[in-house]
Amino acid sequence: MNNIFVYCEIEDGQVADVSLELLTKARKLANEINCKLEAAVVGHKLNGIEKQLFPFGVDMLHIADDQRLAPYTTLPHCEVIVKLFESIKPDVAIFGATSVGRDLAPRVASSLKCGLTADCTSLVFGDHKETKTGKEYKNLLYQIRPAFGGNIIATIINPETRPQMATVREGVMKKEIFNENHKGTVKKIKVDEILHDELFPIKIIERHIEKQKVNIKSSQVIISGGYGVGSKENFDMLFELAEVLGGEVGGSRAAVDAGFVDHARQVGQTGVTVRPKLYIACGISGAVQHTAGMSESAKIIAINNDPKAPINQIADYSIVGNIEDIIPKMIKFYKKNTK
Amino acid sequence: MSFRIVVLAKQVPDTRNVGKDAMKADGTVNRGALPAIFNPEDLHALEQALRIKENRKDVEIILLTMGPPRAADIIREALYRGADKGYLITDRKFAGSDTLATSYVLSLAVKKLEPYHLVIAGRQAIDGDTAQVGPQVGEKLKLPQVTYCEEILDVNKKNITIKRRLERGVETVTSPLPTLITVHSSAASCRPRNAKLLMQYKHARTVSELQEETKDYTEMLSNKPYLRIEEWGVTDLDAKVEQLGISGSPTKVKKIENVVFAAKESVVLSSDDNDIDQLMKDLIESHVIG
Numbered sequence: 224m225n226n227i228f229v230y231c232e233i234e235d236g237q238v239a240d241v242s243l244e245l246l247t248k249a250r251k252l253a254n255e256i257n258c259k260l261e262a263a264v265v266g267h268k269l270n271g272i273e274k275q276l277f278p279f280g281v282d283m284l285h286i287a288d289d290q291r292l293a294p295y296t297t298l299p300h301c302e303v304i305v306k307l308f309e310s311i312k313p314d315v316a317i318f319g320a321t322s323v324g325r326d327l328a329p330r331v332a333s334s335l336k337c338g339l340t341a342d343c344t345s346l347v348f349g350d351h352k353e354t355k356t357g358k359e360y361k362n363l364l365y366q367i368r369p370a371f372g373g374n375i376i377a378t379i380i381n382p383e384t385r386p387q388m389a390t391v392r393e394g395v396m397k398k399e400i401f402n403e404n405h406k407g408t409v410k411k412i413k414v415d416e417i418l419h420d421e422l423f424p425i426k427i428i429e430r431h432i433e434k435q436k437v438n439i440k441s442s443q444v445i446i447s448g449g450y451g452v453g454s455k456e457n458f459d460m461l462f463e464l465a466e467v468l469g470g471e472v473g474g475s476r477a478a479v480d481a482g483f484v485d486h487a488r489q490v491g492q493t494g495v496t497v498r499p500k501l502y503i504a505c506g507i508s509g510a511v512q513h514t515a516g517m518s519e520s521a522k523i524i525a526i527n528n529d530p531k532a533p534i535n536q537i538a539d540y541s542i543v544g545n546i547e548d549i550i551p552k553m554i555k556f557y558k559k560n561t562k
Numbered sequence: 563m564s565f566r567i568v569v570l571a572k573q574v575p576d577t578r579n580v581g582k583d584a585m586k587a588d589g590t591v592n593r594g595a596l597p598a599i600f601n602p603e604d605l606h607a608l609e610q611a612l613r614i615k616e617n618r619k620d621v622e623i624i625l626l627t628m629g630p631p632r633a634a635d636i637i638r639e640a641l642y643r644g645a646d647k648g649y650l651i652t653d654r655k656f657a658g659s660d661t662l663a664t665s666y667v668l669s670l671a672v673k674k675l676e677p678y679h680l681v682i683a684g685r686q687a688i689d690g691d692t693a694q695v696g697p698q699v700g701e702k703l704k705l706p707q708v709t710y711c712e713e714i715l716d717v718n719k720k721n722i723t724i725k726r727r728l729e730r731g732v733e734t735v736t737s738p739l740p741t742l743i744t745v746h747s748s749a750a751s752c753r754p755r756n757a758k759l760l761m762q763y764k765h766a767r768t769v770s771e772l773q774e775e776t777k778d779y780t781e782m783l784s785n786k787p788y789l790r791i792e793e794w795g796v797t798d799l800d801a802k803v804e805q806l807g808i809s810g811s812p813t814k815v816k817k818i819e820n821v822v823f824a825a826k827e828s829v830v831l832s833s834d835d836n837d838i839d840q841l842m843k844d845l846i847e848s849h850v851i852g
Contacts, residue, residue: 294733296735297697297706297707297709298706301701321729322709322710322726322728322729325693325694325709326697326707326709326710328694329661329692329693329694329695329696329697329698329701330697330698330700330701330707332662332694332698333662333665333697333698333701333702334701336662336812337662337812338660338662338811338812338813338814339661339662339692339694339813340692340813341690341691341692341693341694342691342692351816365816370689370690370691371575371577371689371690374577374820375818375819375820376818376819377815377817377818377819378815378816378817378818378819379813379814379815379816380813380814380816381812381813381814382814383812384812424706424737424738424741425706425708425735425736425737426735426736426737427733427734427735428723428734428735428736429733429734430731430732430733430734431731431732432728432730432731444851468851469851480602480747486747486748492691493691500850500851501845501850501851512577521850522845522850524841525828530830535828535830536828537828538828539828539829540828540829540830540831540841541828541829541830541831542830542831542832542833542837542838542841543830543831543832543833544832544833545833548833549833549838552833552835552838553838553841553842556835556838556839556841556842556843557842557846557851559839559842560839560842560843560846561846
């Protein structure tokens with residue numbers, strides 16, 4: 224068999240976007256090496272869930288449906304997936320780099336003693352020759368990710384262990400329907416044979432799933448600030464510009480760490496990946512961990528008082544100067560030119 | 563029996579503040595030039611342990627760190643803030659370990675500290691950002707796990723109640739003890755060093771550090787045995803060599819590319835009224851905004 228596998232997350236009966244993005248990527252990878260695409264949904268009340276998944280090219284859908292499997296807790300999901308992997312032996316297994324995927328995938332990898340690469344930004348097949356032994360490998364999964372705070376790009380491989388496991392963040396891969404009429408098969412996982420009481424030490428007392436209040440991903444205009452903005456108060460100017468232009472405010476990791484702006488707005492490798500029509504980077508130097516999350520923006524304007532800041536090199540416009548001068552002027556001239 | 567908390571921490575290069583002096587002429591980062599710091603989320607983890615200690619009399623906090631000899635710095639850092647003891651897990655054979663091999667070593671070290679009630683770590687380290695070591699230690703120790711902890715709400719001899727910070731909200735869970743927790747960056751920041759503890763522990767040294775010292779520590783250590791930081795290597799942990807380092811790591815680094823900040827043609831503007839006016843006109847005309 225040795226297929227490509229995607230763990231699909233469910234939210235309120237809907238397959239999470241990140242899972243559909245991963246399926247889109249995995250379908251392409253499966254076509255490349257001529258294998259099948261398998262997926263699993265683990266949860267409760269999953270009747271008809273395959274209708275959401277087959278158009279994304281799933282050939283074989285494994286469903287574990289039990290009241291005890293929703294909401295997610297680590298151990299039962301881990302047990303279901305480990306048992307499934309022992310039986311279907313996938314070649315590649317991909318999980319969303321979400322609070323669920325990043326809780327589950329390491330535990331599964333540890334249990335199966337396989338390699339796992341977190342937060343990949345690109346997945347491609349390639350060959351490899353072990354220099355010491357001369358052993359050659361065909362179609363290994365190259366798991367490419369920024370590391371070291373985004374200052375290096377590492378290509379990671381797992382030559383010997385299977386599955387080759389990786390997590391990918393939401394928004395990194397594109398979501399595209401493969402074929403509306405694609406039909407796969409459904410296989411029910413025999414949950415009662417897997418689950419036992421010891422897998423449920425964690426009790427969920429309360430949860431309020433709130434839709435994220437800030438969703439900068441869906442915004443067409445993002446005004447982002449870095450450490451160079453200098454203070455929480457100075458960020459107010461960014462919010463003002465965002466309001467005038469109908470956009471949202473984002474921030475670099477440094478700005479979030481400094482407490483200038485909240486975490487939900489963080490753009491970059493450890494935040495969200497955005498592709499707006501316009502991205503205005505204010506006081507952001509442009510470390511790759513940040514640019515990884517915004518470099519595909521259609522237009523980039525960088526405002527920085529350092530003409531040599533790396534951000535200028537991916538910017539369409541770089542404005543050299545102080546944000547305190549420039550942002551009020553942008554507001555003023557935008558208003559003037561639209562009236 | 564005391565209530566024992568094991569805190570897992572890592573010394574990391576400060577990748578968040580890559581200043582100009584850490585840049586090489588070719589536009590890549592000189593990793594050696596970055597300062598070594600206590601991983602930020604591990605400090606949040608330490609703080610959660612210290613808060614439990616404030617509310618209970620019988621708490622003992624033990625810090626474990628795996629790394630090169632200089633990682634002893636973060637053990638002292640933890641002692642200055644209220645940890646009771648620290649062990650440095652160090653051995654050349656650990657070099658090149660990926661998350662799986664690292665979690666194997668850490669799990670052996672935690673086992674040596676039985677009976678423990680809690681293992682607390684930061685969610686992830688800023689050099690790798692994998693968030694894998696915590697859950698993998700949990701798996702190896704067969705512990706339940708609670709990741710993304712924002713706050714420990716309650717703890718007694720048998721159970722712990724934890725608020726988790728997830729993408730779209732919060733979740734409150736209870737876990738029986740012992741359990742493993744990873745702490746999120748939204749948790750409370752760690753308290754600063756305590757001046758008294760700083761004085762008490764500033765001479766804390768590992769065995770390797772003592773060998774380097776010119777000053778004679780013999781008398782001081784016999785009077786104050788708490789100043790000795792123990793080191794654990796492969797033999798102390800009874801670790802299987804094939805599960806360590808590069809041979810114990812299923813992931814291999816095939817290639818490292820230094821990121822070069824490549825040049826792209828861009829329009830350079832000043833903050834003059836004319837420039838900004840023209841820019842806004844351009845953006846409006848090209849329908850980027852408006």
